[in-house]
Amino acid sequence: MTPRLRALATASAISAAATAGYLTARHSLRAELATVRHAACHDPLTGIPNRAGLSAVADSFITTAHTNGCPVAVVLVDLVGFKKVNDTHGHDAGDHILTSVAARLTGIAGPAGICARLGGDEFALITTGPATRRDDAATWLADWLTHIHNRLTTPVSYHGRALAAGATLGAVLAHTGQPATVWLHHADLAMYAARANRRTTAVFTDTADTTAATRPADRPRDLARPTSPLAAAPTTWRAA
Structure with a gap:
């Protein structure tokens, strides 16, 4: 060469x-x-979206669902008795509860829904339903909340022990014209109304916030919460 x-x-x-x-x-x-x-x-423990992940897709999800004629439920979930599980069985058991709840919410959401861990023991779920009329949507949401509550409060097995945590759910039927943050806020108000009335679920059915519905800032975390998943039957709450 x-x-x-x-x-x-x-x-x-x-x-x-x-x-x-x-x-x-x-x-x-x-x-x-x-x-x-x-x-x-995404949340590093459970693998599901976190608050940022939910915010990134929630608005388009709601808009698309309404374009297809489907009602949209925005649900906030706060676990009850989770601290007791941590204190009694250790943080690994608490993590097992959180990952189990995340897996159940993923199954409930299905491929057409979104679930997220917002932080601590608080989760969010956005799903669509088959109803088209407003009264049908309200009926569907009430039944859907009962189903979600039953799924989430079923005890989980951990090293041969049955661990259980209750849950408080707040929900709202979301519509277009408002950002997802508004509907998450309304679901949050419903959740706190459920706690204040010692109910397991509540639905925000009005678009106006009231002083009575404002989320308390200085209330201890477990005050006025149901002490058991069977403490009260689901109810519907309407803002005055």
């Missing part, structure tokens, strides 16, 4: 190596960015 051909071959090999290195680095960078994006939008 002449010196010229040898130089060309060397240059070609260097170029190919540089290109391969660039492509490898680019692929690695894209993978790292995807990992970072996923971590930013």
Whole structure:
């Protein structure tokens, strides 16, 4: 091989190596960015979306559902007695409760719904129903909340023990024209109304907040909560 051909071959090999290195680095960078994006939008313990992940898709989900003529339920879930599980059986048992609740909510949401862990023992669920008329949607939501509550409060097995936590649910039928944050706020008000009235579930059916419905800021976390999943039957709450 002449010196010229040898130089060309060397240059070609260097170029190919540089290109391969660039492509490898680019692929690695894209993978790292995807990992970072996923971590930013998902809860590390349960693997389901976190508050940021829910916020990123909730508005479009509600709009699409209404375009298809389906009612949309926005539900907030707060576990009852979760601290007692942690204190009695340890944090690993508490984590098992949280991951079990997340798995059940994922099953309830199905491929057409969204569930998220908002933090601590609070979760959110956004799902659609088959009803089209307003009265049908209200009936569907009441039945749906009963189903969700029963699923979430079924004891879970942990090292041969049956662990149980209750749940308080607040819900609202969401509509277009308002951002998802508004409907999450209304569901939050319903959840606190359920606690104040020692109910397991409540539905926000009015669009106006009232002083009585305002979320208390200084109330101890477990005050006025149902002490058992069987403490009270589901109810519907209407803001005055």
